[in-house]
Amino acid sequence: MEVFLAQLINGLAVGSMYALVVTGFNLLLLVSGVVQYAYAHIVVIGMYAAWVVLRATGDNLLLGIPAAVLCSTVMSILTEPLFRPLVKKRAINQTFVMSIGIAMILTHIMAKHIHDGMPVGFPESLSDQAAVVQFGIAAVSKGQFYTFFGTIIAVCAFLYLLYRTMTGRAFRAMAQSPFVARLLGIPITKMGLLSYGIAGLLGGVTAVFLAVTMGSAYPALGDSLGIKVIATVLFAGLGNLKGGLICGLILGIAEGLTVGYLPGQWSNAVAFGMIMIVVMVKPEGIFGIRV
Amino acid sequence: MALPVLNYFIFCIIFILLSWAVYLPYRCGQLYLAPIYCMCAGAYFGAYAVTAWDWPVALAILASTFVGALFAFFPAIGLRKAPGFATAIASMALIFILQTVIMNLKFVGGSAGYFGIPPMDYPLITSLTVLVIAGIIIYRVDHSRLGRAAELLFYGREEVGCFGVNIAWVGMILQVLSGGLSGAAGALFAFTVGSVFPAAFGFSFLLIIFPIVFIGGNFTMWGAVFFAPILWGIPLILPEAIAEWKDVIFGTLLICILIFRPEGVVSKQVVRSIGIGIQLLVRINKEH
Amino acid sequence: MAKNSQVLLKVTELSVSYGFVSALRNASIELFEGEFVTLIGANGAGKSTLLEAILGVHHPDSGRVFFQGEDITDRPTDRIVAMGIALCPEGRGILPMMSVLENLQLGAFHCRDFIQEGLHRVSELFPILWKRKEQVAGTLSGGEQQMLSIGRALMASPSLLMLDEPSLGLAPLIVNEVFRIIGGLADDRHTILLAEQNVKKTLQYAERGYVFETGKIVLKGSARELMQNEAVIEAYLGGRGGD
Numbered sequence: 039m040e041v042f043l044a045q046l047i048n049g050l051a052v053g054s055m056y057a058l059v060v061t062g063f064n065l066l067l068l069v070s071g072v073v074q075y076a077y078a079h080i081v082v083i084g085m086y087a088a089w090v091v092l093r094a095t096g097d098n099l100l101l102g103i104p105a106a107v108l109c110s111t112v113m114s115i116l117t118e119p120l121f122r123p124l125v126k127k128r129a130i131n132q133t134f135v136m137s138i139g140i141a142m143i144l145t146h147i148m149a150k151h152i153h154d155g156m157p158v159g160f161p162e163s164l165s166d167q168a169a170v171v172q173f174g175i176a177a178v179s180k181g182q183f184y185t186f187f188g189t190i191i192a193v194c195a196f197l198y199l200l201y202r203t204m205t206g207r208a209f210r211a212m213a214q215s216p217f218v219a220r221l222l223g224i225p226i227t228k229m230g231l232l233s234y235g236i237a238g239l240l241g242g243v244t245a246v247f248l249a250v251t252m253g254s255a256y257p258a259l260g261d262s263l264g265i266k267v268i269a270t271v272l273f274a275g276l277g278n279l280k281g282g283l284i285c286g287l288i289l290g291i292a293e294g295l296t297v298g299y300l301p302g303q304w305s306n307a308v309a310f311g312m313i314m315i316v317v318m319v320k321p322e323g324i325f326g327i328r329v
Numbered sequence: 330m331a332l333p334v335l336n337y338f339i340f341c342i343i344f345i346l347l348s349w350a351v352y353l354p355y356r357c358g359q360l361y362l363a364p365i366y367c368m369c370a371g372a373y374f375g376a377y378a379v380t381a382w383d384w385p386v387a388l389a390i391l392a393s394t395f396v397g398a399l400f401a402f403f404p405a406i407g408l409r410k411a412p413g414f415a416t417a418i419a420s421m422a423l424i425f426i427l428q429t430v431i432m433n434l435k436f437v438g439g440s441a442g443y444f445g446i447p448p449m450d451y452p453l454i455t456s457l458t459v460l461v462i463a464g465i466i467i468y469r470v471d472h473s474r475l476g477r478a479a480e481l482l483f484y485g486r487e488e489v490g491c492f493g494v495n496i497a498w499v500g501m502i503l504q505v506l507s508g509g510l511s512g513a514a515g516a517l518f519a520f521t522v523g524s525v526f527p528a529a530f531g532f533s534f535l536l537i538i539f540p541i542v543f544i545g546g547n548f549t550m551w552g553a554v555f556f557a558p559i560l561w562g563i564p565l566i567l568p569e570a571i572a573e574w575k576d577v578i579f580g581t582l583l584i585c586i587l588i589f590r591p592e593g594v595v596s597k598q599v600v601r602s603i604g605i606g607i608q609l610l611v612r613i614n615k616e617h
Numbered sequence: 618m619a620k621n622s623q624v625l626l627k628v629t630e631l632s633v634s635y636g637f638v639s640a641l642r643n644a645s646i647e648l649f650e651g652e653f654v655t656l657i658g659a660n661g662a663g664k665s666t667l668l669e670a671i672l673g674v675h676h677p678d679s680g681r682v683f684f685q686g687e688d689i690t691d692r693p694t695d696r697i698v699a700m701g702i703a704l705c706p707e708g709r710g711i712l713p714m715m716s717v718l719e720n721l722q723l724g725a726f727h728c729r730d731f732i733q734e735g736l737h738r739v740s741e742l743f744p745i746l747w748k749r750k751e752q753v754a755g756t757l758s759g760g761e762q763q764m765l766s767i768g769r770a771l772m773a774s775p776s777l778l779m780l781d782e783p784s785l786g787l788a789p790l791i792v793n794e795v796f797r798i799i800g801g802l803a804d805d806r807h808t809i810l811l812a813e814q815n816v817k818k819t820l821q822y823a824e825r826g827y828v829f830e831t832g833k834i835v836l837k838g839s840a841r842e843l844m845q846n847e848a849v850i851e852a853y854l855g856g857r858g859g860d
Contacts, residue, residue: 073414123588130414131360132587135543139583142536146576207723211712218710220674223698223727223773261532265421272418 045294051182053290054189055247059263060270060282061193062240067277068213069233071128072121075137077114077241078267079144079260084110084245086148086255089158097161106249107242114238118231125230141260149257157256160249185247192243193283199236200279209233213277273316335452337565339521341558342456346514347534348541348553349467350507355547356471357479357499359411362535363404363420364511366427367397369530371512372519373437376446379520386449390459390516397512398505400427405508409500421532428527442526449520459513466506467550475502537561540579544586546593549600556594622649624686625808626671626777631680633670640666642832643680648777648810653803655819655840656812657853658829664812665707666832668779672704673697685776699727701776705766707785713755717746720754720765724772735772742798743768760791767798777808784815796822816853820844 059081066072074080087109092102117140124132149155200206208229211219220226249255270289274281347364354361371393378384378392404423408416432440449455470476478499519525541560546552564575586593626648633641641663648654656664669675671682673694681690689697703724704710711720721739725732740747743764749757754765763783770778780799784792792815800822803809813819820826820840828836828849836846843849 120584120588124591129591131355131358131417132591134360134414134417135539136584136587138536138539139580139587142576142580142583146574146580150573204722204726204729207715207719208726210715211723214712214714215710218706218712220694221672221698221704221706221710222723222769223695224723225693225695228695265425265532268418269422272415272422276414 042295046291047178047182047294049291049294050287051185051251051290052294053287054186054193055244055251055286056266056270056290057283057286058189058192058240058244058247059267060274060286061196061279062237062244063267063271064277064279064282065196065209065233065237065240067271068279069209070121070125070212070230071130071133072125073130073134073137073268074117074121074237075134075264075268076117076140076144076260077137077237078262078264079141079148080110080113080117080238081241081245081248082255082257082260082263083113083144083148084242085160085249085259086152086158088245088249089160089255090152092161097163099163103246106245107239110242110245111235111238114234114241115231118234122227122230141264145257145260148260155257157254159254181250185251188243188247192240196236196240197279205229205232273312336521337562339452339456339517341561342460343514343517343521344537344541344557344561345460345553346463346510346517347538348545348557349463349550350510350514351538351542352547352550352553353467353470353503353507353510354416354500355542356476357482357503359408359500359503360414360417361408361420361504361507362417363401363423363504364507364514364538365530365532365534366420366423367400367508367511368515368518368534369424369427369431369525369527370400371397371515372525372530373431373443373515374512375516376443376519376525377437380443380446386447386520387455390455390513390520393516394509394513397515398509400512401504401508402501405501405504409497409504411500424530424532428531431527438526440527442524442529444524446519446523446525448523452521456517459517463510463513464550464554470506471550475499479503536576536579540583543593544582546595546599548592548597549595551600552593552595622651624648625650625652625684626810627683628667628671629681629683631667631670631682632678633666633675634678635675640832641670641677644829644832644834645680646827646834646837648808650808651806652825653800653809653811653823655823655826656810656829657814657816657819657826657843657849659814661831662829663832664829665781667829668704668781668810668812669706671697671779672702695727698773701773702779703770703773703775703777704779705763705770705781705783707781709759709762709766711754711757711762711765711769713753715754716751717754717757717765718750720769721750721772724769726773728773731774732772735774739768739771742771759787760794763787763791763795764798767795767802771802777810778802779810779812781812782814783811784813784818792818816849 059078063074063077066074066077084106088102088106091105092098095101120136120140121133124136152158198206200209208219208222208224211222211224212226212229216226266289270285271277271282273289274285347368350364350367351361374396375389375393378389379386384392404420408419411419431437437443478495482496482499515530522529537560541553541556544560545556560579564572590596624647626646628644628646631641631644632639644663644667646654646656646667656667658664666675670677671684673689673692673696677690681688683689684697684700684702687700689700712723715723718736721736722732725735728735746761746764746768749761754762757765767778767780767783770780783795783799787795796818799809799811803822811819811823820843823840825839826837826843827834828843836843836848838846844854
């Protein structure tokens with residue numbers, strides 16, 4: 039029972055991060071029609087940025103954390119002009135291929151030019167394994183606590199932006215009908231840039247929490263995370279924000295539980311098997327496409 | 330022929346086959362990533378058939394083609410009508426599922442892989458034969474009603490039904506053909522490398538195929554033919570210092586091509602111009 | 618309309634093509650403040666293209682657009698809308714998955730300080746719509762959607778209100794209602810440019826009109842002149858001996 043609880047808590051923390059990443063991903067998909075496979079890589083590069091700054095400043099968290107957020111935000115905005123010609127044509131397939139190109143470059147940078155491609159570790163002060171609550175031998179660490187509630191706050195802030203502000207309304211208008219959005223006088227390019235910025239911001243926040251939960255980063259993490267994001271989005275339905283949130287959580291919990299209970303590498307197969315069935319039976323995803 | 334050069338040519342052929350396998354469904358607007366999955370199936374089947382059942386190599390390659398097609402057929406039941414991008418993710422899932430399944434199958438070596446696959450007797454001739462047969466099939470498909478139907482689908486998936494195009498049929502055939510090509514490629518791979526292991530047939534394979542298809546030319550089969558040797562070969566002959574940057578160069582090329590020339594270098598215009606040029610040359614020669 | 622009113626909109630020799638297809642050729646129109654002018658013609662005659670080109674949606678091959686004396690030909694759409702031009706596009710152009718209220722709020726994207734005033738005005742003009750302000754816009758009837766489209770355009774207090782085929786797909790009774798409202802807006806000194814296939818209806822309310830045929834303006838004049846013009850009667854008003 040305690041193992042179950044420990045796995046569940048871990049799963050919730052991880053799941054909340056998946057939910058956050060998927061949300062940022064969906065934002066780009068909805069507003070600009072861009073499938074940014076390299077979004078996960080931008081998150082991981084944010085982690086690396088934090089590591090570089092932490093190493094340079096002697097583990098100064100006040101500098102390291104903003105470094106991650108800033109790096110991801112800037113990187114995301116930098117990719118906007120690359121996607122712009124494809125966005126104009128609404129060529130989703132090509133945005134995916136382009137994002138693979140970007141991912142190749144980012145992975146290369148991490149694998150060859152930072153720390154010789156070896157995993158980078160984050161200081162204890164960040165991951166803070168000190169326990170907050172105990173369930174017998176299972177415990178919720180401060181890090182997991184921060185992660186779970188931090189991501190909840192981030193998601194809530196984002197949803198507030200999307201549903202209660204004019205900017206958010208403009209985003210949703212662009213998602214539903216780019217033509218009508220244009221007629222309403224919404225500055226498409228500026229809003230597009232803003233969406234990349236906000237997605238990058240969310241990514242940076244995720245990077246911080248990932249650093250907290252995982253304690254380390256490595257170059258292949260980009261691909262690993264990217265594939266999970268894409269798989270979750272497919273499962274939930276392309277562009278479906280609410281679906282993405284829920285399925286991100288489910289994925290995290292499922293991972294946490296299967297790692298504990300299923301032998302070998304079956305957890306991956308289970309996840310992908312579920313996805314395959316969904317695709318065959320309901321290609322729009324469980325909650326339906328919203329693009 | 331020196332072994333490295335031989336391997337280079339055979340790998341070019343493998344990459345061309347795989348690029349064609351991605352090219353075919355892309356003709357009707359589906360980004361189809363299952364070639365890697367079918368290749369894995371074909372490779373393992375061919376390897377096992379020759380080592381455990383003592384099949385002759387040629388038969389194994391033929392069988393692998395069918396195995397690849399079969400592995401493509403079942404998912405195609407659901408995927409043939411899927412909108413362009415959903416196909417990409419779903420077929421990507423196939424890659425990982427098969428990888429994971431094989432990693433847990435002890436009788437083909439599990440994660441460690443399957444070794445001791447004998448090489449082909451006449452590697453170059455065998456591979457070239459496979460390539461030429463595949464090329465002819467693709468050429469015929471491209472210039473048939475199916476090819477034209479696919480092109481219509483590419484430009485307007487929803488409107489096309491009124492032209493009498495059966496979306497399900499087109500999608501199915503293209504995906505199954507793609508599977509067959511990949512199965513054959515997988516068998517060639519197995520017999521050339523001598524061993525197969527799950528990690529080889531992963532997502533990273535796409536990082537070579539995508540540049541070939543999208544930089545080379547995604548609206549004609551000839552793009553892959555020219556660019557597979559170029560993109561595969563150039564990093565091999567460049568000095569180490571530059572070759573190290575291969576990923577960055579490929580990534581940058583991919584991004585630039587998509588922005589400036591999305592149809593790829595070898596576009597239909599280019600093929601047509603070359604075709605006309607060749608006809609002119611032949612005519613000039615005849616007159617002498 | 619008093620002749621010493623200001624020229625609000627002036628389009629000179631505007632030509633627009635989509636690729637190789639010419640949609641609009643050498644179109645010239647003029648609009649004075651407070652006028653109600655209509656563009657009439659069949660489907661595909663170029664009316665929508667003109668309205669969209671004014672808004673900067675299409676880049677013209679040649680010709681110029683002047684608004685309030687300024688050359689707005691190459692300005693981006695969002696700047697033009699901010700200057701005070703609003704378009705109710707063909708098919709209403711409402712956002713189906715957002716509520717009525719949100720659609721209205723988006724109408725005030727460029728003048729957020731005056732949202733409350735705008736909403737108040739809409740609630741007075743379209744009380745039935747206002748009652749349904751939380752309803753998802755996609756579930757409204759065609760007529761209600763048209764009201765929403767007009768209400769949304771009014772949220773920004775536009776200097777120029779353009780409408781593209783507001784009667785499209787609506788039952789005759791609803792069309793009457795829609796035109797009654799548009800007529801009321803005209804009486805309220807709004808400047809209106811309306812493109813319509815329902816020539817009979819629009820000539821009852823408009824002051825002047827331009828007749829479009831395959832991308833060119835073939836006729837222009839006051840509404841009365843057009844209603845009595847033989848060619849117009851023949852082509853659009855049911856011919857001699859019709860109603």
